[in-house]
Amino acid sequence: xxxxxxxxxxxxxxxxxxxxxxxxxxxxxxxxxxxxxxxxxxxxxxxxxxxxxxxxxxxxxxxxxxxxxxxxxxxxxxxxxxxxxxxxxxxxxxxxxxxxxxxxxxxxxxxxxxxxxxxxxxxxxxxxxxxxxxxxxxxxxxxxxxxxxxxxxxxxxxxxxxxxxxxxxxxxxxxxxxxxxxxxxxxxxxxxxxxxxxxxxxxxxxxxxxxxxxxxxxxxxxxxxxxxxxxxxxxxxxxxxxxxxxxxxxxxxxxxxxxxxxxxxxxxxxxxxxxxxxxxxxxxxxxxxxxxxxxxxxxxxxxxxxxxxxxxxxxxxxxxxxxxxxx
Numbered sequence: 001x002x003x004x005x006x007x008x009x010x011x012x013x014x015x016x017x018x019x020x021x022x023x024x025x026x027x028x029x030x031x032x033x034x035x036x037x038x039x040x041x042x043x044x045x046x047x048x049x050x051x052x053x054x055x056x057x058x059x060x061x062x063x064x065x066x067x068x069x070x071x072x073x074x075x076x077x078x079x080x081x082x083x084x085x086x087x088x089x090x091x092x093x094x095x096x097x098x099x100x101x102x103x104x105x106x107x108x109x110x111x112x113x114x115x116x117x118x119x120x121x122x123x124x125x126x127x128x129x130x131x132x133x134x135x136x137x138x139x140x141x142x143x144x145x146x147x148x149x150x151x152x153x154x155x156x157x158x159x160x161x162x163x164x165x166x167x168x169x170x171x172x173x174x175x176x177x178x179x180x181x182x183x184x185x186x187x188x189x190x191x192x193x194x195x196x197x198x199x200x201x202x203x204x205x206x207x208x209x210x211x212x213x214x215x216x217x218x219x220x221x222x223x224x225x226x227x228x229x230x231x232x233x234x235x236x237x238x239x240x241x242x243x244x245x246x247x248x249x250x251x252x253x254x255x256x257x258x259x260x261x262x263x264x265x266x267x268x269x270x271x272x273x274x275x276x277x278x279x280x281x282x283x284x285x286x287x288x289x290x291x292x293x294x295x296x297x298x299x300x301x302x303x304x305x306x307x308x309x310x311x312x313x314x315x316x317x318x319x320x321x322x323x324x325x326x327x
Contacts, residue, residue: 015027038064038068038141071120075115078113080108082107082110083107142218161188164183177234208275211270219263236248
């Protein structure tokens with residue numbers, strides 16, 4: 001047995017008490033996640049294609065406010081319903097009131113994704129903007145929030161990993177995991193689907209991309225990284241391993257991976273450049289070529305350069321815009 005096995009630190013899950021009511025670290029992590037998403041989306045306003053879009057109107061901080069509000073509703077409602085019906089459907093169908101009375105005691109990321117997608121569909125109709133344009137804008141701001149959520153899981157001492165091999169120097173004994181040294185899988189997932197995915201997605205989205213590419217990259221990237229992380233995480237006790245020896249989390253990642261790959265393929269075929277808002281026969285398409293991203297020389301073109309840019313810009317621009325547990 002590894003004599004240097006780590007003991008779970010004595011962390012109080014309650015961050016602060018306000019008027020006699022405890023505020024848990026997990027709730028604080030949710031607030032931190034939303035705050036980081038808001039700040040990152042404000043930065044996204046200065047990135048292409050959003051700084052140059054003028055139709056149906058320019059992108060402004062008010063749009064960020066709307067996206068954040070709708071996304072919070074999608075995360076909370078979708079995350080709760082997803083946990084109830086993905087992980088414990090029999091219990092909650094027999095006790096439907098516990099869906100509400102137990103709100104916050106179980107949240108599912110995959111349910112949150114469904115909730116945010118539906119929320120963005122509604123917002124797209126309200127604002128008259130393409131749904132995928134909103135999705136491409138939002139998703140680079142998500143991963144750091146996921147990392148915060150996983151750290152909330154770690155502070156709560158929940159969702160720990162599978163038994164670790166003997167000699168693993170960072171193996172840890174969790175209070176509710178028995179006397180078995182385990183992988184601190186919450187930290188693995190915070191680094192994989194949080195920090196690593198953020199770096200990849202943020203750098204990828206910094207260059208102009210075809211509509212749907214950034215959202216597709218998020219779905220594919222999260223699905224693959226979460227699938228890998230699940231190999232180190234103990235499956236839910238009441239579910240165990242499912243078909244093919246996969247956990248519920250891995251099975252829920254399969255449609256995400258397929259949807260992400262399909263969206264990337266669609267984006268490559270549709271070749272819609274959102275810097276010039278597509279509209280009927282006047283839709284601006286990216287010139288054919290092997291590179292799926294928008295040519296950077298077209299992004300820097302001015303009205304005097306139209307002849308040099310050629311098909312990359314059909315007409316001069318109008319100007320630059322101002323600038324609970326988580327499954």
